[in-house]
Amino acid sequence: MNPIFAETGTSVFETMSRLSVQHGAINLGQGFPDDPGPRDVREAAATAVLDGWNQYPPMLGLPQLRQAIAAHYQRFQAIDFDPLSEIMVTSGATEALAGALMALIEPGDEVVLFQPMYDAYLPLVRRAGGVPRFVTLRPPHWRFDEDMLARAFGPRTKLVLFNNPLNPTGTVFSGEDLALLARVCVAHDVIAICDDVWEHVVFDDNPYTPLIACPGMRDRTVKIGSAGKIFSLTGWKVGFVMAQPSLLRVLARAHQFITFTTPPNLQTAVAYGLGKDESYFRTMRTGLQRSRDRFAAGLTARGWPVAPSQGTYFLTVDIGRMGLVDDIAFCETLVRERRVAAIPVSAFYAEDAIRTAVRFCFAKSDETLDAALDRLGQAG
Ligand code: PMP
Ligand code: GLN
Structure with a gap:
């Protein structure tokens, strides 16, 4: 084994x-x-199941979905991707990540990872033979600077894996942060795998800059998106990966032996959904922002020290300000005694973990959030 x-x-x-x-x-x-x-998106999937073609779709994805993805990124991020040679559909962002790491890493290559990191990253990097080098982000700002990058990047760095907006903290990195990371990638001739699955879930009218749009990054970035997050259908597992043709060709070699394709009916529905007008995306964002504000206000009123969240489905509570030092013990007690489940942020670290942040998902109905607040009660 x-x-x-x-x-x-x-x-x-x-x-x-x-x-x-x-x-x-x-x-x-x-x-x-x-x-x-x-x-309407679920109906499009149902119609495609009943009336559509349910056999293997093309390996790179249905042509109409790849067209829709190209139009989508042109509309929202002013990036031109050629649907024929620069876009591939995958079974969730997770498959895109696994395939990209398998396809691009040679044993011994160094891969820069930002902690806290999504839990799949490290095992996948290691299994592909990569040697992780960590940039450790810390509260309250969870940001990086030039020295932190200088310590992690070196002559053996092949890849950086970058998640923006950041799960679990809800941090959205600024244009300046991205410009700095782009300069370092160019200087070290490094490929960036950008996990942009939360790109549509950005609050307070903050701008969102994808790393691929920064100078020097267009040809050295593998950009990953997920329909699960865009349509609040997390179980669908329809992802997409965008990269310049010579990179995408290599990613396709991995994809053809991992899943080969993704259910065509879901692809049809996602193609339909990506064409929805601006108001869908705005309403999704503002609805989640309202939930964030409702939950944050309820927690604050009960004495819980809430940290700001600029995006994703998540906010964190700083239990250090309650005099606590063990997020795992805290979450175990919370689920047992107050009957609310949360995630200890230390699970997103491989070393030097922050033990004082706890992540809550606020992408819930008002009734669920209010019931959770009732159960949580006063902090302490
Ligand atoms: N990356 C991040 C940062 C995520 O938060 C998630 C899911 N929440 C994924 C990847 C996985 O996306 P998918 O379900 O499309 O595989
Ligand atoms: N991405 C989801 C989260 O961060 C969970 C996905 C999973 O269960 N692997 O909560």
């Missing part, structure tokens, strides 16, 4: 969801909305 998977524990999301069921808790741990998602 390969020790990387044999010795790793069960994902924190699965663990907390199981504990949540066991204790009859409200699950604000694993990140998924509790509404069923846009009805």
Whole structure:
């Protein structure tokens, strides 16, 4: 057995969801909305199942979906991707990440990872033979600077894996942060894998800059998106990956042997959904922003020290300000005694973990959030 998977524990999301069921808790741990998602998009999938072609679609994805993805990024981020040679559909962002790491890493290559990091990154990097080098982000700002990058990047750096907006903290990196990272990538001739799955979930009218739009990055970036996040349909697992043709060709070699294709009916529905007008995307954003504000205000009123969230489905509570130092013990007690599940942020670190931040998912109905606030009660 390969020790990387044999010795790793069960994902924190699965663990907390199981504990949540066991204790009859409200699950604000694993990140998924509790509404069923846009009805017209689900209807498009249902129609495609009943009336459509349900055999293997083309390996790179349905042509109409690749067209729709190209039009989407042109509309929202002013980036031109050629649908034929620069876009591939994958089974979720997770497959795109796994395939990109398998395809691009040679054993011994160094890969720069920003902690806190999504839990899949490190095992996938290691299994591909990569050697992780960490940039460790810390509260309250969770930002990086030139010295931190200088310590992590070196002559053996092949890749950087960058997630913006950042799960679990809800940080949206500024244009300046991105320009700095882009300069370092160019100086070290490094490829960036950009996990941009939260690109549409940015609040307070803040601008969102994708790293691929920074000078020197167009040809050295693999950009990854996910329909699961755009349409609040996290179980659909329809992802997409964009890169210049010679990079995309290599990614396609990996994809053809991992999943080969993604269900065509879901692809048809996502193609339809990406064409929805501006108001859909605005309403999704403002709805989530309202939920964030409702939950943050409720927590604050009860004495919980809430940290700001600029994007994603998540906000964090700084339990250090309550005199606590063990986020895992805190989450275990919380799910057992107050019957609300949350995620300890230390699970997103490989070393030098921050133990004082706890992540809550606010992508829930007002009733669910209010019920969770009632159960949480006063801090302490
Ligand atoms: N990356 C990040 C940062 C995520 O938060 C998630 C899911 N929440 C994924 C990747 C996985 O996306 P998908 O479900 O499309 O595989
Ligand atoms: N991305 C989701 C989160 O951060 C969970 C996905 C999963 O369960 N692996 O909560």
